[in-house]
Amino acid sequence: MSSDIHALSGAYAVDALDDIERAQFERHLAECDTCRSEVDSLLEASGVLAEAVFLAPPAALRDRVLAGIETVRPLPPVVAPVVSLDTVRRKRRFPALVAAAAVVTLIGAGVAVTQPWQDETTQITLSAADRVLQAPDAETWTKSPVTGGTIKVTRSRSLNQAVVEAKGLATLPDGKTYALWLQHDGVMIPAGLLSGEGSLPVVLEGDPGSAEATAVSIEPASGSLHPTTFPIATFEFEQV
């Protein structure tokens, strides 16, 4: 398996992986120095390809970009956390676990990863799924849709967040996806998509803390404003 995934380095460097493979490979990258340095070097090579396609943009674009940055705050640098040697040693003993958690939360947060060197940032910015799963007030519900597999919802009211974990869901035809919903005042509001067969936790968008229920339905891959099919699973939250 590991030699197989290693072979994805080139396709990763040219963004030729689908979302699932990309997530798998990024999980692998977090624990494989060899692959990481290979990817770094292949990114240099792929950048070279762009040298052949110079094209001056319209002049007005410059003004729009420069006006645009005025409203965007640059992110702070990643600061290495101060940890004791003891902590480091303990962490090293479970590298796979730590790496897996990093990717899981990366996916969970639903963040479009555009930065090639994202591994430093995952740990500081993206731990939403883990926080929910480990929250002291986490409540869980599990259902098995008739279409197969299981869906587990974990909600933390104090964090106002919920995580959906799916296992073994039926593979959908091209152009379809599992969509997540939160119900407020009887109305289903879009809360994100389950990528692929949903083997990784997904953090719901919205306010699960005050929602009455969450549901999963099959929708067009590009999403829907309202469920267009009957949900394959509905989870009613207990109201305060």
Add this chain to the structure above:
Amino acid sequence: MDPLRPEAAGAPSIGGAPVAPDLSELLKLSARGDQGAFAVLYDAMAARVYGLAVRVVRDPAQAEEVTQEAFLEIWRMASRYDVERGSATAWMLTIVHRKAVDRVRSAEAATRRDTTYHSQNQAVDHDSTADAAHASLEARRVRAALHSLTAVQREALELAYFGGYTHTEVATMLDLPVGTAKTRIRDGLIRLRDTMGVGA
């Protein structure tokens, strides 16, 4: 690790003394909120960024949007660039490429959903390349390097990089067994890297 090659700067680099802006320094200044430095960075990179965006998404209006999004992302993420891991150019182009590919894939999903949607693409005037000097020099080098690839490597790599197709799609398009395209893409990149003398 070999030292990185000097930045291929966006400033004209033939004739006269090239005043090549140090892109990684400009990124560092941008991370501190220096908009002037970012403007210089924009000027150095704009033709490369837009050229890549047009090549991948095809539609000039969408390519402009991708270019704008990419530059905003570069501004936002500037502090995360790590000089130890690669050149500033490659870091920025990676961001641009991901944005462009995301754009064609989501557009494709939208088209599949709504088949009545039609966009009348204007042809891009490829002759309007401003940086002809750069294009003639660096692009010639790149083209020479591309010719060092085998035809099948080049085919797979171009479909993936410029076409925005996944390696599985590339395999299907080229009637290859699944798994072969990713190998060709990787082998092609490795050869390109070694021919151009970039990367570690």
